[in-house]
Every structure is written in structure tokens, then in C-alpha cells.
Amino acid sequence: MGIRFNQVSYDYSSFAQGLYTAIKDINLEITEKNEFIALVGHTGSGKSTLAKHMNALIFPTSGSLEIFGNIITSKRSKKIKYNSIRKKVGLVFQFPEYQLFEETVEKDIMFGPMNFKITRDEAKILAKEALNLVGLDDTYLTRNPYNLSGGEKKRVSIAGILAMDPDILVLDEPTSGLDPAGKRVLMNLFKDINEKTGKTIVIITHDMDLVYQYFNRVLVMNDSKLIYDGLPEQLFKEKDLYINHLDYPNTIKVLTYLNQKLNLNLNVYQKTNADALLEIKRAAKL
């Protein structure tokens, strides 16, 4: 078992609001291999708080977590090497490109692994491998991160986490701010890493088209609670996403409109435009 949440709740206390429960009674299991999971929910639903628990960046207020055999509770334990948990579960924040700080891409990627008692030469090899894994060639190693495009910066920062070779990778809205082509390239890259290395990848996103097309497991947070854990298609069938401040994939919305206007009796659950086209042709018997 990679990560297991047992009745986990987390309260923030702030001067202005008093106590605020960010996540409540979460039960959840994430295996350490081969999973590709989307985490969705409205702003303030608790997604990021949930993600921060996954590498023990914050501790539960009540309940407990098991992360690669380590039991995490509200109290810090001297027996647990938190550093090693962070090596096993890599967390990439939103807009990670703002966190690049070294003068070369290579140094920036090496920064993470260098914290784990390895030599410079070993770190260099890891940096090169991670860079290739995110689809950039060796010429980038000597470049200054500030002169890269937004998409390239994003990849370099993700390589920085990959260089630590985590078993589980958690990314907070990695595709936001990218153009449609850049979005697809990055999503294909994550899928590719997932398939090639078997690393479990958890991605926070608002994009339901991506959820439908790329994932076979989706977690939905709403008002601090985990209200769904299962197949995307089942989610679209079972839940009213508008009530949960979410949206439906575009294919479903368009086909539903055609059904309403033309009585076509289409099966609206089509992942891609190509599937939707076949369904329209089938229903129109043409």
C-alpha cells in the first residue's frame, strides 16, 4: 500500500475565520504502482490540503495516514524519517515554474536529489535522466531557466521532482496557464511516465475534458468531503456536477444539446470528438 487515509480531518485555524475544517473524515487508498488519478473539486473544497497530506507536508488534526508503512498522526514522531517520505511521494505545486532559482537547468534539477546524500556526479546523471523523461534534450542542461518558455519551465520544475525518483507523483494543476497544444503535450507526457515507469500519478485539475479522456479513476472533493471515488463516466452519470460546482466534458454537453433539440436519442457518454462523431452518424442512420 502506498498511501492510506483513515478518517483524516484537518482544521486550519486563522485569526479572521476561527477554526476552518479543510478536509473531513477522509478515507482513501492509493496504491504505489500504476495508478493514474484525477483529483477535482471547486475552489476551497480541500483538494490541495488533501494533496499536502500525501507527503506529510502537513499532519492530520484527527485520524491517521499510512504512507509507505509510516503511520502519520497529529503528532510528529521521532521514529519517522519524514525526509524519506518526501522522497517517495513527490509534490509539485501550482505554477512550479515560479520556484526555479538556479542559474542553469542542470543545477536546478540537481537541487532536490542533492538533499538525499548522493554525490554530485550521481545527481548529474539523475538530472539528465529526469530532463529526458519530461521530453527535453541534453542541450537544455546548460541553459538559464529564466530564458525558457512557460511550458519548458514547467517541465524543468517537474523534472526537479522526478529526479528524486518518487514512487508517487502528486501535481497541483500542472496544465493551468498552458495553451491547448501545451496542455495535451504535458498530459501525454504524464501518461507516458505513468506507463513507462509504473509510477502512480495524482493530478489536480478543473478540466473535465482531460478527466474524461485520460483518467480511469477520479476523486471528487466537495465542501471538505470526498464525495466520489471511481470511474469518470460513472461520475458523470450519477452526480449532478453543477450542484457540486463542477462542469461536464464538452462532448457530453454538446450531445445532450442535440438530444434535446432533435430527439436523436444519442448515447451522450463519448470521450473523444471521434467517438461523438461515430455516435451521431449511428443515431442519424447515415
Add this chain to the structure above:
Amino acid sequence: MSYIEVKELSYSYNNKTNVLEDISINIEKGEWIAILGHNGSGKSTLAKALVGLLEPATGEIFIDGTLLNEDSAFEVRKKIGIVFQNPDNQFVGVTVRDDIAFGMENLCVPREEMLEKIKFFAKKVNMLDSLDKEPANLSGGQKQRVAIAGILAMQSDIIIFDEATSMLDPFSREELVKYIKTLHKDGLTIIMITHEINEALLADRILVMNKGKVYAFEETEVIMKKKEVFTDNHLELPVALDLANSLEENESHKEIRDKLWEYALIK
């Protein structure tokens, strides 16, 4: 003369390659313009040039007949406001009230008038109940609405949205878009930079940027009919129009194609 006129505008960050190259566009008062283009195509640089945050290397910008330069920038900036992508990067006040007041303070608006205006424009963006709230207690969508109130309070009538919805969840995004629609109805000129094709569909005209140049600038319906605009610029057609294009041109498909177009162009 058009409300906004850009003439042969070029700009480069380091005197090397042009980020903007020979841009000439006219925008009429009350129009809603969407700007599409790949990352690095120059969209945001153009927006910054329009509000006078960047000085063009060559070329001229006229806002409501006034040439934008160092001397006129202060006056011209009153007319034109910009809402950025990250709600947290533009909230300068300690409370909603302070934040709306910020622009007016710079214009030395008298206190009594300012207090009235804060209430008036907070109400307009549906934030009257939150005047004493701090940014930490606001959602991204709410922060963006406060930014709009601040712009309106300066009596700007041109608002640029630079990917202002991209960090919001679908619900807040929808809310903000609805709100932009009402601003448009009120006669404001809207310039919306976006990657979200469904948002661009709401505009009267679409400007497509490619490598610092104007690739196309035409009515939304016209742009949507040109497949090459999308393939050449790595843009994705809206799902409904992609389906409409894929259905053959025979009579029996016509009804479906018409409905798909209807869906895509609902405003």
C-alpha cells in the same frame, strides 16, 4: 477614428527578436474582442502595451484619440484597466474596501465621493456584503470581481482580461464570464485574452496572434469557419464545430450541423 487604434506597433524585450511585430489593429467602442494564440505569441505583451506598461520600440497607440506616450499615460490609463491571471497578484488592499479605493486614491478622488463610489461599484460586482473581508477569505472569482470594481470606480470603460479566468474553478469561471457579459451590455469595451475557446466564442471579433504578428482579426463567426486558422495556430476548434465540420455536406446532416453551430454560438 476608432476607439483604440494600434499602428505598426513593434516591441522587443532585449532588442533581439521582436515579441510584437508590425501590429496594426482598430477596435471600436463597446466591442468585445477575444485574443487567441499559443504561449509566447505576444498576447500579454500587446495587453501591456495597450495600458502603457511597455513603451513600443516603434509604432503608435491611440486610445480615444489620444496618442499614448509618457506625457499622456496617466490620463489614458484612467480609461483602461487590466485584470491579470492570478487573483493574488493584484489584490493590494487589506480589505475589499481598501482594494476598490486604491485606484481612486491615486486619482485624488475626494473622500465622500470615494466612499459612495466604493459602495456603488461593490454592489455592481455583487460584493457589497464583503467590504470588510480580507483577501484570504475570498475565493479567486471574488478577488477578480473586486479587481473589476476597482477599475470601474476609476471610470475606465475599456477592460482587458489577461487570462483572468484561467485559475478559477468552472463555477467561478462561469460566474465571471456572466459578469463580463453584463459589462459588455453596459457598453464597456472588452478585450479578453484566453486559451479557452468557448470563452472566445462570446466575442464579437477574434484576434489570432502568432509569433508576435496578427494572424487574423475577423468576426467570430468568420474565424470559426476557417479551419486553417486553428490548424496553423495549434488551436482547438470548439467540440461542436469540430463535429459540424466532420459531418459531410449532405442534406440529411444539415439539421444536425445547424444545431451544432447554434450551440457553439449561443451568447
